[in-house]
Amino acid sequence: MIEFFKLYYEHLPAWWPQIVPAIGNTIGLTAGAYMLAVVLGLILAVGKTSKIGPFRWFCTGYIEVVRGIPSLAILFLLYFGLVPLGIVLDAFTAGFIGLGLSGSAYIAEVFRAGLEAVHKGQREAALAVGMTPFASFRYITLPQAIRVVLPPLLNMLIMLLKDSSICSLISTPELMLRAKDLASEYFLPMHVYLLIGVLYFALAFPLSLLAKMVQKRMSSSRRVTE
Amino acid sequence: MSDILLRIEDVIKSFDELEVLKGISLELKRGEKIAIIGPSGSGKSTLLRTINYLEIPTSGHIYLDGELVGEKQVEEKFVRTSEKMLARFRAQIGMVFQGFYLWPHLNAIENVAIGPQKVRGISKEKAFALAEEMLAKVHLDHKIKEYPERLSGGQQQRVAIARALAQEPKLMLFDEPTSALDPELVGEVLKVIHELADEGRSMVLVTHEIGFAREVADVVYFMDEGVIVEYGPPEQVFEKPRQTRTKAFLSQLFSH
Numbered sequence: 431m432i433e434f435f436k437l438y439y440e441h442l443p444a445w446w447p448q449i450v451p452a453i454g455n456t457i458g459l460t461a462g463a464y465m466l467a468v469v470l471g472l473i474l475a476v477g478k479t480s481k482i483g484p485f486r487w488f489c490t491g492y493i494e495v496v497r498g499i500p501s502l503a504i505l506f507l508l509y510f511g512l513v514p515l516g517i518v519l520d521a522f523t524a525g526f527i528g529l530g531l532s533g534s535a536y537i538a539e540v541f542r543a544g545l546e547a548v549h550k551g552q553r554e555a556a557l558a559v560g561m562t563p564f565a566s567f568r569y570i571t572l573p574q575a576i577r578v579v580l581p582p583l584l585n586m587l588i589m590l591l592k593d594s595s596i597c598s599l600i601s602t603p604e605l606m607l608r609a610k611d612l613a614s615e616y617f618l619p620m621h622v623y624l625l626i627g628v629l630y631f632a633l634a635f636p637l638s639l640l641a642k643m644v645q646k647r648m649s650s651s652r653r654v655t656e
Numbered sequence: 657m658s659d660i661l662l663r664i665e666d667v668i669k670s671f672d673e674l675e676v677l678k679g680i681s682l683e684l685k686r687g688e689k690i691a692i693i694g695p696s697g698s699g700k701s702t703l704l705r706t707i708n709y710l711e712i713p714t715s716g717h718i719y720l721d722g723e724l725v726g727e728k729q730v731e732e733k734f735v736r737t738s739e740k741m742l743a744r745f746r747a748q749i750g751m752v753f754q755g756f757y758l759w760p761h762l763n764a765i766e767n768v769a770i771g772p773q774k775v776r777g778i779s780k781e782k783a784f785a786l787a788e789e790m791l792a793k794v795h796l797d798h799k800i801k802e803y804p805e806r807l808s809g810g811q812q813q814r815v816a817i818a819r820a821l822a823q824e825p826k827l828m829l830f831d832e833p834t835s836a837l838d839p840e841l842v843g844e845v846l847k848v849i850h851e852l853a854d855e856g857r858s859m860v861l862v863t864h865e866i867g868f869a870r871e872v873a874d875v876v877y878f879m880d881e882g883v884i885v886e887y888g889p890p891e892q893v894f895e896k897p898r899q900t901r902t903k904a905f906l907s908q909l910f911s912h
Binding site for chain 2: 549551552554555556557558559560561562563565569570573574577
């Protein structure tokens, strides 16, 4: 058992300087992809419930299609598949766009459920005081929907953080890729992957605690829906 | 300026196959109070909602202060106006709903102030001062910071009335404002509406409170199955109804 930890003691000083920037990249990749996914997801959710036919069809189609495709296929398509068209994305860009695109389809469904949870009387009351449909969405419907979707939205962030590891397969310089390199370089796969697992957990667990806290606050408050 | 504030002209409203309003016309003079009574499903709430175009009439027209609501006339044809124009009309009409529909993420004063702020673009300070004044009018000046969830039904409905008043509307619409309330809370809301009526405000009130309608209204309309069966001063409609359907409705109401 002591032998096991001794190896960490020996190698960690060499590994650590390589791992730290990779953690930074994983965080950057996740944050970028998440922002893209949230913005796109909100637009798609609005589109799916829109009265404008073509917009609704496009958004509904996008959500269904993207949810049916593995994220990895989207990443390969962006990274390798666009090259013949003369579009060459670097691994980081392809990674964050790919994760963002696939995440947006799931986040769209989260937002849609949140928007539908707001009673239609809420919107009517906003229209009745003279707000435009956009203002009633912006000031009345959306703030209430966000309270509903905050916990699942945080869960999506955790999913995305873990899924960012598949970007190692298109050589995005993130944590998992670094782990793969270190594992083969030092012939210590168990040590390296255990360490990496702990690091992912250390990133995800606070988010998961936060999600639980938010969920508790939301459910103890009837302010959410009416 | 004409004496007529609101004119409803031959309004028909259908939901798919079902015709809910079968050609309704009525006029309301400035300062007049109209009560609409009738059995549930008679179309009275739908009629009220067509006035500010929350329901779009299948045919017929609404005029507020002589201007077409939700439509404009291009040569001989009527066409829908933009949502922006429509919002401008709705801002002139205050509406109070059966279900209150206060915005739960805003406290009482914010519920009242957000309309003036976002619709008329007045400053936050002015909007809050106005909101405070309106909440005082509905006797809730001590509850301005409370969130809707912490208010009773009667208090919520009074905030909703203050919210409508803050629009400084030409016309107030009340859609069964006390039907969702516990009996002991009905009085406080009716009292506020009564005070507004006494100020000479123009209003259309859909209600089941016959006694109140009788006290407040200048004209009572009785609706059944999407038509106006009869109308007139309250004494006449309640005491000497001319139509058998009105008689039947009233006797059923008082037999309980």
